[in-house]
Amino acid sequence: MAIQAAPEQVQVATKPLLHVQGLTMSYGAGDSENKILNDLNLEVNDGEFVSIVGPSGVGKTTLLRCLSGLVQPRSGTVSVGGEIINGPHRDLAVVFQDYSRSLLPWMTTLENVAFPLQGRGVGKKERNETAEKNLAAVGLAGQGHKYPWEMSGGMQQRVAIARALAYNAKVLLMDEPFASVDAQTRFDLEDLVIDLQSSLGVTIILVTHDIDEALYLADKVIVLAEKPATVVDVIETGFGDHRDQVDTKADPRFVEARARILHRLRDH
Amino acid sequence: MTETALRSAPKLETAARARRRPKAQRVRSRPARIVLDVLQRTWLIVVVFAVWWIATAESTNVFIPSLESILVSLFRDLSNGVIASGAAYSLGNLAAGLLIAVAVGIIGGLILGETKRLREIVDPVIHFFRSIPQAALVPLIIGAFGIGQGPKIYTIAFACMWPVLLNTIDGVLGVEPTIRKFSKVYRIPRGLHFRKVVLPAALPQIVAGVRVALPIGITVMVVSELFAANKGLGFYILNSSATFMVPETWAGALLVGVIGYILSLLFIVLERRILSWYFKSGAK
Numbered sequence: 234m235a236i237q238a239a240p241e242q243v244q245v246a247t248k249p250l251l252h253v254q255g256l257t258m259s260y261g262a263g264d265s266e267n268k269i270l271n272d273l274n275l276e277v278n279d280g281e282f283v284s285i286v287g288p289s290g291v292g293k294t295t296l297l298r299c300l301s302g303l304v305q306p307r308s309g310t311v312s313v314g315g316e317i318i319n320g321p322h323r324d325l326a327v328v329f330q331d332y333s334r335s336l337l338p339w340m341t342t343l344e345n346v347a348f349p350l351q352g353r354g355v356g357k358k359e360r361n362e363t364a365e366k367n368l369a370a371v372g373l374a375g376q377g378h379k380y381p382w383e384m385s386g387g388m389q390q391r392v393a394i395a396r397a398l399a400y401n402a403k404v405l406l407m408d409e410p411f412a413s414v415d416a417q418t419r420f421d422l423e424d425l426v427i428d429l430q431s432s433l434g435v436t437i438i439l440v441t442h443d444i445d446e447a448l449y450l451a452d453k454v455i456v457l458a459e460k461p462a463t464v465v466d467v468i469e470t471g472f473g474d475h476r477d478q479v480d481t482k483a484d485p486r487f488v489e490a491r492a493r494i495l496h497r498l499r500d501h
Numbered sequence: 502m503t504e505t506a507l508r509s510a511p512k513l514e515t516a517a518r519a520r521r522r523p524k525a526q527r528v529r530s531r532p533a534r535i536v537l538d539v540l541q542r543t544w545l546i547v548v549v550f551a552v553w554w555i556a557t558a559e560s561t562n563v564f565i566p567s568l569e570s571i572l573v574s575l576f577r578d579l580s581n582g583v584i585a586s587g588a589a590y591s592l593g594n595l596a597a598g599l600l601i602a603v604a605v606g607i608i609g610g611l612i613l614g615e616t617k618r619l620r621e622i623v624d625p626v627i628h629f630f631r632s633i634p635q636a637a638l639v640p641l642i643i644g645a646f647g648i649g650q651g652p653k654i655y656t657i658a659f660a661c662m663w664p665v666l667l668n669t670i671d672g673v674l675g676v677e678p679t680i681r682k683f684s685k686v687y688r689i690p691r692g693l694h695f696r697k698v699v700l701p702a703a704l705p706q707i708v709a710g711v712r713v714a715l716p717i718g719i720t721v722m723v724v725s726e727l728f729a730a731n732k733g734l735g736f737y738i739l740n741s742s743a744t745f746m747v748p749e750t751w752a753g754a755l756l757v758g759v760i761g762y763i764l765s766l767l768f769i770v771l772e773r774r775i776l777s778w779y780f781k782s783g784a785k
Binding site for chain 1 (some may be wrong): 630697
């Protein structure tokens with residue numbers, strides 16, 4: 234988004250919204266210690282759309298668990314707005330991969346979206362209004378009375394996105410959010426997320442194993458590889474706000490970037 | 502492209518099946534279906550009673566009276582209020598006992614299900630107590646706590662609590678991990694998390710536990726009135742048998758069975774109502 238010609242100078246001027254420093258994560262201890270992430274550094278600016286791409290099993294999900302505060306890293310820090318997080322944080326919302334399991338089947342769609350606000354002590358009238366508004370934003374106006382299991386997979390994932398938006402966090406973390414819907418629905422959801430991001434100015438970090446998706450959506454693609462995982466490349470896409478499923482993917486810059494990522498992943 | 506085709510194939514198939522299904526059902530009219538349904542559910546009972554009636558009609562054995570004399574005693578004592586007051590007393594005890602069992606079982610189960618450490622400590626105790634035949638504890642509890650109505654309610658509550666408690670623990674442990682992650686990430690406060698996330702998620706299991714507790718409660722209800730009692734269905738059965746009013750003894754036992762059946766039917770209605778999302782969503 235911002236002009237990134239001289240990244241160092243930009244950083245001095247605007248501090249990154251989300252800052253990951255020297256993040257190391259491992260499971261187990263001693264000889265059986267399994268190191269997943271090694272000295273990982275990331276910076277995500279306010280309003281930026283960042284994709285994190287890497288092969289399956291590289292540790293993307295572990296990274297997202299660290300970012301969302303679900304697990305504590307072995308060393309290193311994750312900070313949001315300058316504040317080091319040590320658990321789930323007010324400014325971080327997550328859209329889970331498995332929409333059918335992350336929505337509560339005993340609540341209507343509206344109740345599902347409003348529920349996290351209830352947890353924050355927002356009054357019933359206000360939280361329902363917020364939920365209604367956000368359902369409309371994802372194209373589900375007037376569908377709040379339905380239960381999630383009465384909806385298609387794509388619609389359920391829209392509800393999950395509305396729930397994250399209603400939470401009004403500064404950063405939206407998305408864990409392979411479109412991995413379990415069909416291709417056409419996936420394109421629709423990708424375009425929806427791009428629209429939402431540019432209209433609401435929310436910062437999004439999306440984890441995916443799909444290189445095309447990562448490139449198509451993001452302002453910046455972070456490539457993870459190696460074992461334990463580390464950042465092997467950062468690519469500024471520079472496609473701007475307007476993107477098209479056909480034209481953008483045929484753009485020479487797109488093709489070039491895809492080749493570059495594939496090379497990076499093959500070399501490691 | 503092929504991946505897409507593969508993925509959408511089963512969807513198309515189920516859609517086609519869903520479209521076909523209502524047509525197949527429409528072959529028979531609704532009233533006809535209900536009549537068939539009732540017949541299917543009742544013919545066996547009718548046959549059993551008919552066989553019972555015929556087989557015992559000429560009975561001279563004091564302990565096996567004719568079904569006719571059993572039913573005559575039953576309707577006589579039902580109409581003169583002898584059984585009604587006893588049944589009201591018994592069912593009141595059952596309701597109070599079940600209520601306590603459900604409350605303690607659910608609250609205890611939620612706490613134990615959520616705290617691993619506590620569960621590991623308490624687990625052997627739970628399995629010890631639930632393995633004891635609950636009816637055997639009745640004289641002990643009545644001996645210890647006295648002969649009033651209270652101890653009878655406690656024994657019912659004690660016996661009914663185990664299935665509710667164990668099923669609640671199971672239900673809590675079975676809560677979808679993604680839902681737990683959601684609750685954590687969105688920082689749902691503990692109280693709300695229990696009431697609106699864990700409890701509804703575990704409810705299908707909890708209800709199944711209560712369904713198991715119901716017949717246990719009825720058994721213990723009757724047994725509790727065999728000791729130090731002067732009213733209730735159990736007392737009616739004991740008293741008539743002690744005074745060689747055998748048809749009355751049979752009538753009492755028959756009535757308990759009928760009550761149990763009616764309660765289980767009512768329970769199914771209740772279950773459908775409080776778990777409507779569960780049945781409709783096809784999660785079952």
